[in-house]
Amino acid sequence: MAFGRLTGLQGMRYRGGGPMLAFLLHRVTALGIILFVGLHVLASFAMQQVIWGDFGIFINTIYESPWFQIFVIFCVLYHALNGLRIVIMDFRPGLLKYQREALWLQWFIFVPIYALTIFVVIQRALAGG
Amino acid sequence: MMQTRVVPQRGFNLDYIMFIFTRVSGLSIVLLALVGIILAMVMGARTQMDLGTLMRWTFFPNPNHVVNSDIPDVTLGWANAYWSTMQFLLIFFAFTHAANGLRMIVEDYVNRGVGQLLVRGFFFLLWLFMLITAIFVVLSS
Numbered sequence: 001m002a003f004g005r006l007t008g009l010q011g012m013r014y015r016g017g018g019p020m021l022a023f024l025l026h027r028v029t030a031l032g033i034i035l036f037v038g039l040h041v042l043a044s045f046a047m048q049q050v051i052w053g054d055f056g057i058f059i060n061t062i063y064e065s066p067w068f069q070i071f072v073i074f075c076v077l078y079h080a081l082n083g084l085r086i087v088i089m090d091f092r093p094g095l096l097k098y099q100r101e102a103l104w105l106q107w108f109i110f111v112p113i114y115a116l117t118i119f120v121v122i123q124r125a126l127a128g129g
Numbered sequence: 130m131m132q133t134r135v136v137p138q139r140g141f142n143l144d145y146i147m148f149i150f151t152r153v154s155g156l157s158i159v160l161l162a163l164v165g166i167i168l169a170m171v172m173g174a175r176t177q178m179d180l181g182t183l184m185r186w187t188f189f190p191n192p193n194h195v196v197n198s199d200i201p202d203v204t205l206g207w208a209n210a211y212w213s214t215m216q217f218l219l220i221f222f223a224f225t226h227a228a229n230g231l232r233m234i235v236e237d238y239v240n241r242g243v244g245q246l247l248v249r250g251f252f253f254l255l256w257l258f259m260l261i262t263a264i265f266v267v268l269s270s
Binding site for chain 1 (some may be wrong): 152155156158159162179180181188223227230231234259262263265266269
C-alpha cells in the first residue's frame with residue numbers, strides 16, 4: 001500500500017470484507033437466538049405458574065409481533081447456513097481457498113429462503129393473523 | 130489498555146472438546162430441525178398448519194406448541210417418547226452450544242486467571258439453570 005493512498009475516513013475504514021461481515025453476523029445472530037430462546041423458555045415456565053402468568057403473556061406478545069419474527073428468522077437462518085459453511089470449511093481445510101465464493105453462495109441460498117419466509121410473515125401480519 | 134488474546138493451548142483440553150462439540154451439535158440441531166419439519170409435512174402440515182406452528186414443530190416438537198393447529202389428537206398421537214427424546218436432545222445440544230458460544234465470545238475480552246474462572250463458573254451455572262428449566266417445562270407441559 002503506497003503511502004497516503006487512503007486518507008481521512010477512507011483510511012480509517014476496516015476493510016475486512018465478506019468474511020469479517022460473516023464473523024460479525026455469526027456472533028450477532030447467535031446473541032439474537034439466545035435472547036429469543038432464553039426469553040421463550042422463561043416465558044413458557046412463567047406461563048405454567050399461577051403467579052407469573054402475566055409476565056409470560058407480556059413476553060409472548062413481544063416475540064409474537066411480526067418485527068421480532070422477521071428478526072428471529074434472520075438470526076436462525078443466517079446462523080444455520082453460516083455454521084454449516086464453517087463446519088464444511090473446518091473438516092475440509094482445502095476448501096478455504098474458495099471462502100469468498102462460499103460466502104456468496106451462502107447469500108444466494110439465504111436470500112430466497114428468507115424473502116419467501118418474511119413474505120409469508122408480512123402477508124399474515126397484514127391480514128391480521 | 131489493549132491486550133492480545135490468549136490463544137487456546139494444543140492438546141485434549143476444554144477448548145478442543147468444545148470445538149468438536151460445537152460442530153457436532155450444530156450439525157445435530159440442523160438434522161433434528163430437518164427431521165421435525167419433514168415429519169410435520171408428512172403429518173399434514175401443508176394444509177393444516179400456519180407458518181408459526183410449522184416452525185414450532187421444526188425446532189421444538191412439543192404437543193403443547195401445536196394446540197392451535199387443526200390436527201386432531203395432538204396430545205394422544207404425538208406426545209410420545211419419540212418426540213420427547215427429540216426435545217431432550219434439542220435442549221441439550223442447543224443450550225450447551227449456546228453456553229459455550231457465550232463463553233467463547235466473553236473470553237475474547239477476558240484474560241486468563243480469576244476472570245476466566247468466574248466467566249466459566251457463571252456460564253456453567255447459567256447452562257445448568259436453563260437446562261433444568263427447559264426440561265421442567267417439557268415434563269410439566
